[in-house]
Amino acid sequence: MPWNCSSCGESTELGYNVCRTCGACRPGAEPPPPSQRVVRDPIQFSIARLLAAIFWLACGLAFIFHFGATVLDNDAEIGLLGSSSAIFLFFGATVGTVFCGRKGAFIGVLVGGIVGFMIPVVVALLYIAYMIAIGEDWFPGVAD
Secondary structure (H helix, E strand, O other): OOEEOOOOOOEEOOOOOEOOOOOOEOOOOOOOOHHHOOOOOHHHHHHHHHHHHHHHHHHHHHHHHHHHHHHOOOOOOOOOOOHHHHHHHHHHHHHHHHHHOOHHHHHHHHHHHHHHHHHHHHHHHHHHHHHHHHOOOOOOOOOO
């Protein structure tokens, strides 16, 4: 049965005497030696968040490019990113989160990823709808 950390409230599996989230000791357990203490590096955490943001932006752009090239019958050659790239990136992130991260954090990562993925998609679709409504070319730089 897992135990709950008194500092952050996160659930930690039995067998661990240190909270994997904040590094606090389990109530009633001896403090670990200094070499086993969990230290959260704020720089590493910031880099991970930046990489996650870049990843989901790339997924959103891949969807937008695929949508523009196939659904709207645009013959633009924008093959750098496509639906196969988005699928590869999504499954890579999923597998990496499940096997390298904590299972309890998977849902949070998935929800955050979906939100991060949908923001550029919604912005691009609103832009396309606006350009179509005013009669302009919705994808500048592409010849008809």
